[in-house]
Amino acid sequence: MAKMLSVDDSMVMRRIIRGAVEVLGYTFLEAGDGAAAFEVLAREWQDIALILLNVNMPGMNGLEVLEKIKASDVYRHIPVMMVTTESERVQVVRAIKAGAANYVCKPFTPEELTTKMVESLGLTLEL
Numbered sequence: 001m002a003k004m005l006s007v008d009d010s011m012v013m014r015r016i017i018r019g020a021v022e023v024l025g026y027t028f029l030e031a032g033d034g035a036a037a038f039e040v041l042a043r044e045w046q047d048i049a050l051i052l053l054n055v056n057m058p059g060m061n062g063l064e065v066l067e068k069i070k071a072s073d074v075y076r077h078i079p080v081m082m083v084t085t086e087s088e089r090v091q092v093v094r095a096i097k098a099g100a101a102n103y104v105c106k107p108f109t110p111e112e113l114t115t116k117m118v119e120s121l122g123l124t125l126e127l
Contacts, residue, residue: 001026001027001047002026002027002047002048002049003026003027003028003029003044003047003048003049004021004024004026004027004028004029004048004049004050004051004052004117005029005030005031005037005040005041005044005048005050005051005052006018006021006028006029006030006031006051006052006083007030007031007032007033007034007036007037007051007052007053007054007057007062007065008030008032008052008053008054008057008083009032009033009054009056009057009058010054011032013054013083013106014030014032016110016113017052017083017113018030019110020110020113020114020117021052021117023110023114024114024117024118026049026050027047029044029048032057033057033058033059033060034057034059034060034061034062034064034065034068035059035060037051037053037065038065038068041069041075041078045074045075045078048078049078049079049121050078050079050080050081050101050117050120050121051069051078051079051080051081052080052081052083052117053065053066053080053081053082053083053084053100054082054083054084055082055084055085055086055091055095056084056085056086062082062084062095063094063095063098066080066082066095066098066099066100067098067099069099070098070099076099079101079102079120079121079122080099080100080101080120081100081101081102081103081104081116081117081120082095082100082102082103082104083104083106083108083113084103084104084105084106085105085106086105087105101119101120102116102117102119102120103116104116
């Protein structure tokens with residue numbers, strides 16, 4: 001079954017994202033930081049359809065995680081959507097240039113999150 005991985009140091013944010021992932025019919029995976037994300041990727045990468053990635057995290061920040069994913073021959077095909085409070089244009093452009101498929105700023109509505117997730121997967125939303 002297809003899965004989505006949320007990488008965010010906020011348990012509350014992961015819970016919000018879980019709701020959107022489950023509405024779309026995907027299995028939810030989570031990691032609290034970049035190191036944990038790579039542990040999940042090592043086990044589950046073949047089934048992960050989308051990674052939802054926060055920028056501001058302790059240790060490895062989200063842009064570093066994104067760059068490492070996109071540098072990997074194994075993981076680079078997985079689309080990554082940034083989910084962050086970083087709304088400055090410079091940050092958005094940097095993430096897109098590094099390979100992010102989409103970018104959504106917190107706070108967001110569940111509808112906005114779901115729409116961006118569907119776009120990141122290259123699908124259309126059937127209402």
